[in-house]
Amino acid sequence: MTDLDDGHLDIVGAKARRSRRLPLTDQIVEILAVCDQRSQARFGAHQTFFVSAAGTPVTAAAVGVIFRRIWDQAGLPRPTAGRQPRPYDFRHHFAYANLERWMGEGTDVTAMLPYLSRYMGHATFESTYYYVHTSPDFLDAYATIARESQSLLPEVGFE
Structure with a gap:
């Protein structure tokens, strides 16, 4: 369900239901409003916001096909070996970009993880924490923070 007047998109029953x-954003609302007007003019009212050229709900497979077509039309290179680019990769980039932005702003990443977790639809914080553990930039920044904070703690001896 989408309420463009209120500026939100409801993801209903997605991953793990x-x-x-x-x-x-206002820019996305404008783009989606044009899409909605065109699809309603062509197909009338429909249950899902995103519909195919036939007026049926868009499937994950169709998203992948369209994504590859757009990728190729944009002239972007594809790797010759290994995994090909997927729409899902934008989700990973979104998580990493937010972590890096928060670190750059000096925002407490740990305090922001519940928001990122909810936004991404994760069932547990562990799913979101994955991005923290696998972010090279975060690990480098954490090493610097840990090194700088060592002087804050007194040395402990066991004599």
């Missing part, structure tokens, strides 16, 4: 509400 969980739902969540995502806020939308």
Whole structure:
């Protein structure tokens, strides 16, 4: 369900049948409003916001096909070996970009993880914490923080 007037998109029954509400920027609302007007003009009212050229709900497979077509039309290179780019990769980038932005701003990443977790629709914080553990930038920054904070703690001896 989408409420463009209020600027949000409801993800209903997605991964593991969980739902969540995502806020939308004004720019995205404008783009989605045009899409909605065109699809309603062509197909009338429909149950899902995103519909195919036939007016049926868009499947994950169709998203992948369209993504690869757009990728190729944009002239972006594809790796010759290994995993090909997927729409899901944007989700990972979103998580890493937020972690890096928060670190750069000096924001407490740990305090922000519940928000990121909810936004991404994770069932547990461990799922979100994965991004912290696998972010090279975060690990480098953490090593610097840990090294600088060593002088704050007194040396402990066991004599």
